[in-house]
Amino acid sequence: MIIVQDGCFALQTPHTSYIFRKDAAGNLLHLYYGEKIEIEEEGLAKVCEIMAPVITNQNGCSLIADTAQPNLCLDDVCLEISSRGKGDMREPYVELVLADGSSTSDFRYENYRIEESLLTPEGLPGAYEEKGNGQSLVITLADRNSKVKLELVYGVMEDCDCLVRYGRLVNSGEETVTVNRLMSMQLDMEAGVLKITDFHGDWAREMAKNETILRQGKYVNDTSVGFSSNRANPLFIWADTETTQEYGDCYAVNLLYSGNHRESAQAGGHGKMRILAGMNPDYLCWQLEAGEAFCSPQAVLTYSHQGYQGVSGQLHYFVREHIVRGEWKHKERPILINSWEAMYFDVQEKKILKLARTAANAGMELFVLDDGWFGKRNSDASSLGDWYDNKEKLPTGLAGLSEKIHKLGLKFGIWVEPEMVSEDSDLYRKHPDWAVRIPGQEHALGRNQMVLDLTREEVRNYIIESMSDVFFRGKVDYVKWDMNRNLSDYYSQGLAPRHQGEFGHRYILGLYQVIQTLTDRFPHILFEACASGGNRFDLGMLCFMPQIWASDNTDAISRARIQNSYSYGYPQSVIAAHVSGCPNHQTLRRTPLTSRFAIASVGILGYECNLSDASMEDMEEIKVEIELYKKWRNVLQFGDWYRLYEEADKKSVYDMDVIRWNMVSADKSKAVGIMLQGEILANYSHHVFKTRGLDDAKKYHFYNRALKYDIHRMGDLINTMAPVHVKQDSLLHDAISKFIRLDGEKEDKVVSGAVMNRHGVPLAQNYAGTGYGQNTALYQDYDARIYFMEEV
Ligand code: DGJ
Numbered sequence: 002m003i004i005v006q007d008g009c010f011a012l013q014t015p016h017t018s019y020i021f022r023k024d025a026a027g028n029l030l031h032l033y034y035g036e037k038i039e040i041e042e043e044g045l046a047k048v049c050e051i052m053a054p055v056i057t058n059q060n061g062c063s064l065i066a067d068t069a070q071p072n073l074c075l076d077d078v079c080l081e082i083s084s085r086g087k088g089d090m091r092e093p094y095v096e097l098v099l100a101d102g103s104s105t106s107d108f109r110y111e112n113y114r115i116e117e118s119l120l121t122p123e124g125l126p127g128a129y130e131e132k133g134n135g136q137s138l139v140i141t142l143a144d145r146n147s148k149v150k151l152e153l154v155y156g157v158m159e160d161c162d163c164l165v166r167y168g169r170l171v172n173s174g175e176e177t178v179t180v181n182r183l184m185s186m187q188l189d190m191e192a193g194v195l196k197i198t199d200f201h202g203d204w205a206r207e208m209a210k211n212e213t214i215l216r217q218g219k220y221v222n223d224t225s226v227g228f229s230s231n232r233a234n235p236l237f238i239w240a241d242t243e244t245t246q247e248y249g250d251c252y253a254v255n256l257l258y259s260g261n262h263r264e265s266a267q268a269g270g271h272g273k274m275r276i277l278a279g280m281n282p283d284y285l286c287w288q289l290e291a292g293e294a295f296c297s298p299q300a301v302l303t304y305s306h307q308g309y310q311g312v313s314g315q316l317h318y319f320v321r322e323h324i325v326r327g328e329w330k331h332k333e334r335p336i337l338i339n340s341w342e343a344m345y346f347d348v349q350e351k352k353i354l355k356l357a358r359t360a361a362n363a364g365m366e367l368f369v370l371d372d373g374w375f376g377k378r379n380s381d382a383s384s385l386g387d388w389y390d391n392k393e394k395l396p397t398g399l400a401g402l403s404e405k406i407h408k409l410g411l412k413f414g415i416w417v418e419p420e421m422v423s424e425d426s427d428l429y430r431k432h433p434d435w436a437v438r439i440p441g442q443e444h445a446l447g448r449n450q451m452v453l454d455l456t457r458e459e460v461r462n463y464i465i466e467s468m469s470d471v472f473f474r475g476k477v478d479y480v481k482w483d484m485n486r487n488l489s490d491y492y493s494q495g496l497a498p499r500h501q502g503e504f505g506h507r508y509i510l511g512l513y514q515v516i517q518t519l520t521d522r523f524p525h526i527l528f529e530a531c532a533s534g535g536n537r538f539d540l541g542m543l544c545f546m547p548q549i550w551a552s553d554n555t556d557a558i559s560r561a562r563i564q565n566s567y568s569y570g571y572p573q574s575v576i577a578a579h580v581s582g583c584p585n586h587q588t589l590r591r592t593p594l595t596s597r598f599a600i601a602s603v604g605i606l607g608y609e610c611n612l613s614d615a616s617m618e619d620m621e622e623i624k625v626e627i628e629l630y631k632k633w634r635n636v637l638q639f640g641d642w643y644r645l646y647e648e649a650d651k652k653s654v655y656d657m658d659v660i661r662w663n664m665v666s667a668d669k670s671k672a673v674g675i676m677l678q679g680e681i682l683a684n685y686s687h688h689v690f691k692t693r694g695l696d697d698a699k700k701y702h703f704y705n706r707a708l709k710y711d712i713h714r715m716g717d718l719i720n721t722m723a724p725v726h727v728k729q730d731s732l733l734h735d736a737i738s739k740f741i742r743l744d745g746e747k748e749d750k751v752v753s754g755a756v757m758n759r760h761g762v763p764l765a766q767n768y769a770g771t772g773y774g775q776n777t778a779l780y781q782d783y784d785a786r787i788y789f790m791e792e793v
Pocket of ligand 1: 341371372416483485531532533534550552553
């Protein structure tokens with residue numbers, strides 16, 4: 002709900018309040034963002050009066066912007082937005098250069114309006130509200146030094162503790178103005194110290210959680226690779242230094258944007274912090290012509306007094322309900338088999354059909370033909386842009402293959418990388434100017450490929466039409482939309498020199514137009530975004546495609562950490578995760594199949610390995626796992642996801658797990674728990690599984706996935722049980738292992754939600770050098786366990 006009284010504004014969500022007001026000179030003073038303060042409409046001005054800073058004299062070194070308020074120094078108040086040149090020395094929200102070369106702006110309040118819907122920035126994706134319960138507040142500010150107006154657009158959703166924000170500049174003058182920055186969100190707050198959490202990485206090691214205590218100076222999280230990037234995800238969290246997973250003040254911002262971004266936290270000189278988030282100004286220089294408007298991307302902002310978990314839960318809800326859209330929004334996603342790690346570029350119809358048959362027999366639902374199927378694509382050195390069938394590999398083309406896959410009872414999915422072109426391709430030979438490069442200069446290559454210039458209409462049209470043809474002729478049910486290199490040589494041969502500073506942003510606007518057209522044209526297709534894994538894992542892409550391939554690293558241990566980090570801002574329903582071969586192709590680590598399944602099951606499950614060569618035992622296990630996943634799919638994909646433990650919580654030598662999670666259905670009648678061990682600690686045998694989010698008042702049947710173990714697990718300890726001596730790893734040992742499997746521990750209890758949430762469920766004792774056979778749990782390094790909870 003939006004409340005307005007005498008230049009005072011309050012944005013009320015179910016549990017938070019965001020309050021600001023204009024002062025006598027028309028500056029917007031930010032007053033409060035935090036736990037909800039109930040306010041009567043007629044009482045808002047009074048509340049604001051009490052919250053407003055008491056200013057009676059000038060501090061030393063103060064600059065006074067306006068003699069109408071002779072004691073107010075912009076540097077020493079919390080502002081709703083800031084600019085350069087009038088005494089606020091902190092990083093600004095907006096930065097313009099006028100025709101005379103000056104760069105001082107002075108935006109003052111002009112008016113406001115309320116719209117009974119959520120507004121979206123032109124050309125950019127936006128949060129949406131299906132039930133008509135969204136409202137927008139638009140505040141218009143006018144620059145005293147030019148004819149530029151700045152609209153601050155705030156959106157509130159009745160069911161959600163998140164706000165959305167963006168800025169819109171309108172040039173109502175006659176002269177062009179250069180926009181060097183227009184951020185999406187500014188939040189000034191009274192705080193002398195903050196703990197910042199953000200997520201960094203690179204290819205195959207996305208989302209390494211990073212914590213920084215900020216007391217003085219500035220901290221920046223940004224990217225310049227052209228995309229939201231695996232180096233610095235735009236999700237940015239800040240909290241009180243004492244905040245825990247469950248308790249304490251915690252805030253987060255994320256951007257609905259897929260290009261270069263920047264989030265910063267700056268400690269001002271007066272015990273105040275400024276948080277900014279938006280497009281990275283280092284790559285923006287936009288010519289705002291007379292009569293034109295320019296929007297920043299939408300930012301989502303949230304606050305919780307229930308710590309990191311509170312903020313994550315709110316963002317998960319926001320993404321599920323207000324970002325992901327279309328047919329697949331709430332639909333259970335199919336279990337897929339992907340050809341990439343099974344055969345890389347060597348895709349051949351015969352091999353494909355063998356893999357597909359095995360997958361179908363195991364209960365999988367969708368076959369995805371990854372890279373290698375088109376043009377002359379036998380390696381990453383050629384053919385991007387030539388989206389016609391390779392008849393040597395697919396004699397009956399996509400159409401024929403798709404028909405055969407469908408006949409097996411599987412859906413058919415295809416990999417494409419439409420934004421790219423190989424130098425060795427017919428497309429490049431025909432249209433060399435369509436690739437991003439600066440004429441007359443050497444250009445950088447990434448994975449042997451160049452980027453198509455999506456700022457140009459003819460290029461966008463080529464992508465739209467060539468992709469439509471692929472999707473039609475393949476009767477495609479699913480598309481993996483990949484993108485495998487960063488931007489370089491920022492330049493478009495379709496833009497005048499003075500507009501080249503707009504290239505990075507225009508590329509993203511072009512991309513959004515392309516994917517909007519295609520997702521509208523093919524509403525039944527399930528689209529999965531991918532960018533070498535998580536190089537474009539952001540809310541912008543999620544507005545068009547309901548899931549993203551989270552990382553090319555499919556190792557269960559690495560993935561547990563990566564997915565745990567994503568859980569800070571993204572629900573598992575948008576995270577695609579696959580079970581892959583062993584040893585893993587990225588880390589060469591060996592992990593049990595059970596663990597690979599456990600981690601991949603917390604997300605959109607797929608398999609990406611050569612099932613055609615899998616052992617009978619593994620195939621049996623995979624079948625059981627697929628059945629389990631189908632039974633629990635709704636909770637695993639859409640349940641509320643709680644972090645119970647992560648390595649950063651490690652306080653003692655007894656904390657050995659990599660992660661512990663549980664997912665709880667919306668009605669709290671069902672839950673699934675996952676526990677992934679790190680390295681085993683000898684002689685430590687009592688685990689407790691403590692949940693979060695179950696209904697205290699309900700009783701649950703708590704049980705585990707029954708496991709059987711290969712006796713090789715016990716090594717030569719077999720001789721403590723066997724009547725005859727068995728040489729370890731001998732033929733006899735192998736033969737026994739075929740017939741005799743060891744029983745895993747059994748958990749089977751009825752426990753109340755209150756006991757599980759507060760005390761936890763004591764689990765069967767571990768094997769600790771002694772005790773096998775007494776319902777003991779046989780853990781090895783990297784073992785996982787899955788627990789099920791059903792209301793009784
Ligand atoms: C990068 C993706 O992340 C992989 O999953 C795979 O699709 C390859 N590209 C194919 O080239």
